[in-house]
Amino acid sequence: MLETRITKLFGIKYPILCGGMFWVGRAELIAAVANAGGLGFLTAATYPTIEELRQDVRKAKDLTDKPIGLNINLFASLRQQPIEEWVRIAVDEKIRVVETSGRSPEAIVAPLHAAGVKIMHKVPGVRYAQTAERLGVDAICVVGHEAGGHPGMDEVTSLVLVPAAADAVKLPLVAGGGFADGRGLMAALALGADAVLMGTRFMATKECRGQAAFKEWMVHANGAETVYCMKSIMNPSRLAKNSVVEKVVELERKGATLEEMLPLISNQGPAVVDTGNMEDGLVSMGQSVGLVHDVPTCQELIDRMVEEALSVQERLSGLVGTKAPA
Numbered sequence: 001m002l003e004t005r006i007t008k009l010f011g012i013k014y015p016i017l018c019g020g021m022f023w024v025g026r027a028e029l030i031a032a033v034a035n036a037g038g039l040g041f042l043t044a045a046t047y048p049t050i051e052e053l054r055q056d057v058r059k060a061k062d063l064t065d066k067p068i069g070l071n072i073n074l075f076a077s078l079r080q081q082p083i084e085e086w087v088r089i090a091v092d093e094k095i096r097v098v099e100t101s102g103r104s105p106e107a108i109v110a111p112l113h114a115a116g117v118k119i120m121h122k123v124p125g126v127r128y129a130q131t132a133e134r135l136g137v138d139a140i141c142v143v144g145h146e147a148g149g150h151p152g153m154d155e156v157t158s159l160v161l162v163p164a165a166a167d168a169v170k171l172p173l174v175a176g177g178g179f180a181d182g183r184g185l186m187a188a189l190a191l192g193a194d195a196v197l198m199g200t201r202f203m204a205t206k207e208c209r210g211q212a213a214f215k216e217w218m219v220h221a222n223g224a225e226t227v228y229c230m231k232s233i234m235n236p237s238r239l240a241k242n243s244v245v246e247k248v249v250e251l252e253r254k255g256a257t258l259e260e261m262l263p264l265i266s267n268q269g270p271a272v273v274d275t276g277n278m279e280d281g282l283v284s285m286g287q288s289v290g291l292v293h294d295v296p297t298c299q300e301l302i303d304r305m306v307e308e309a310l311s312v313q314e315r316l317s318g319l320v321g322t323k324a325p326a
């Protein structure tokens with residue numbers, strides 16, 4: 001049932017992944033996704049020290065005996081990132097899959113593979129998917145323009161990006177950006193993907209870090225309450241709509257530089273999530289927030305997605321089998 005190239009490659013029950021999420025992608029959430037049959041990625045950049053990352057990896061492993069993943073974000077960052085140490089943690093702690101993003105993973109493919117760690121590289125466009133395939137990663141995730149986080153410069157939505165990527169690469173393919181329920185899962189499979197990857201939907205779960213008020217905002221938000229911005233400084237992002245993001249957009253319109261925007265954009269994630277006050281800073285958010293209507297456990301969410309997917313399959317096979325009236 002719902003067995004795909006990704007479930008087989010990653011050793012998981014369902015083709016449902018929780019992408020790396022700065023600040024919120026921690027042990028409780030990742031273990032809950034794993035226990036429910038999916039695969040989640042702890043997010044290395046969240047932790048101020050390597051020791052704190054190691055402790056959270058171990059905590060996740062205490063909470064589940066299923067595979068867990070680690071997100072290694074290779075984006076250019078103001079803070080020097082300890083990529084080699086993150087790789088060492090993945091190897092030492094026997095992480096099943098590393099999700100890379102932001103830049104070419106070339107430098108870390110060999111050390112991860114030597115230790116038997118699978119690599120899924122996440123990209124926002126077909127040409128990057130082809131490059132990653134040439135570099136020898138094990139799976140590709142493409143994220144469309146709807147996605148929370150960094151959906152890339154091309155502004156191509158998942159409906160076009162996923163089948164275009166399926167035509168262009170042979171590796172197992174994961175679809176991200178705009179997926180939140182069983183209908184989306186079946187749509188992604190129909191478009192040629194082997195799994196869905198969700199960020200936004202998993203933020204509104206019981207196990208995810210965050211104040212109730214923050215998750216309630218998500219429940220009441222519609223798909224138009226996100227903003228795609230910061231393309232002018234080569235840092236395209238999709239964020240929850242609030243007065244801070246509106247100021248960022250205003251600055252961009254005036255041709256502001258990265259330095260001029262820094263005071264506004266350096267405050268990402270922690271404040272909004274931890275206070276529940278949506279005006280406290282910036283937080284990544286995908287358009288799929290418009291499909292979030294409750295705050296279930298990860299188990300409830302994944303079970304429901306699988307049930308919905310099977311009923312979609314039933315509905316579609318009924319349609320295909322129906323003869324046109326004489």
Ligand SMILES: Cc1cc2nc3c(=O)[nH]c(=O)nc-3n(C[C@H](O)[C@H](O)[C@H](O)COP(=O)(O)O)c2cc1C
Pocket residue numbers: 018019020021022024043045071073100101102122143146147148149150176177178179197198199200201203283284285286287288
């Ligand atoms: C709050 C938040 C933080 C994120 N942080 C990261 C990150 O640190 N690294 C990364 O590769 N992707 C990050 N992402 C992107 C997700 O892993 C995923 O690609 C995206 O959320 C999928 O689109 P969706 O939001 O429509 O589900 C983040 C997304 C959100 C919503």
